[in-house]
Amino acid sequence: GAVVSQHPSRVICKSGTSVKIECRSLDFQATTMFWYRQFPKQSLMLMATSNEGSKATYEQGVEKDKFLINHASLTLSTLTVTSAHPEDSSFYICSARDFGQRETQYFGPGTRLLVL
Amino acid sequence: AQTVTQSQPEMSVQEAETVTLSCTYDTSESNYYLFWYKQPPSRQMILVIRQEAYKQQNATENRFSVNFQKAAKSFSLKISDSQLGDTAMYFCARDNYGQNFVFGPGTRLSVLP
Numbered sequence: 001g002a003v004v005s006q007h008p009s010r011v012i013c014k015s016g017t018s019v020k021i022e023c024r025s026l027d028f029q030a031t032t033m034f035w036y037r038q039f040p041k042q043s044l045m046l047m048a049t050s051n052e053g054s055k056a057t058y059e060q061g062v063e064k065d066k067f068l069i070n071h072a073s074l075t076l077s078t079l080t081v082t083s084a085h086p087e088d089s090s091f092y093i094c095s096a097r098d099f100g101q102r103e104t105q106y107f108g109p110g111t112r113l114l115v116l
Numbered sequence: 117a118q119t120v121t122q123s124q125p126e127m128s129v130q131e132a133e134t135v136t137l138s139c140t141y142d143t144s145e146s147n148y149y150l151f152w153y154k155q156p157p158s159r160q161m162i163l164v165i166r167q168e169a170y171k172q173q174n175a176t177e178n179r180f181s182v183n184f185q186k187a188a189k190s191f192s193l194k195i196s197d198s199q200l201g202d203t204a205m206y207f208c209a210r211d212n213y214g215q216n217f218v219f220g221p222g223t224r225l226s227v228l229p
Contacts, residue, residue, distance in 0.1 A: 091159060
């Protein structure tokens, strides 16, 4: 099946620094990528949807200046958490699909972010 | 808001027994997809089973099957011959007009030896 990778799998940073998380589709064209946030023992919360070559669409309540998303190629999307604070500590998951594939999303393994 | 509800926050089942996880959803679409995802302790999301709404036949994948009741907007997951490796969070999800997925709050399943 299709594979999505995320890097890094785990990151610890100091408060005030920025952190970039990469999401790559390894064997298919990811025209659409999704970024989720998951708190412990909770469900996935969609943060934003990005289409290759376009600006990301953010869900209500998600600060676009805080969570910068770039989807510049058909295989790579990045999420940058700017000026991270302890409350940004969470598990971030990306998923991807090709154009028109409403019936599936391929999920990455997630990135655990800890802001000290 | 279009929602997905899972009324069982936690469940447990003895190894080799059968367990059913409940899911109800809201939608105004006539055709859509429904999913069950498993999230083990590794936190990797794994697709368990998928159902297309216009197909009346319930989907099955080995030990996993669904009971899809379109009129009632119900989509339960049955796990037969439960195994220790089935221990995980299970999320019910619906595709949202082809734009994204809406996930339920999850059910934590523990398979007991």
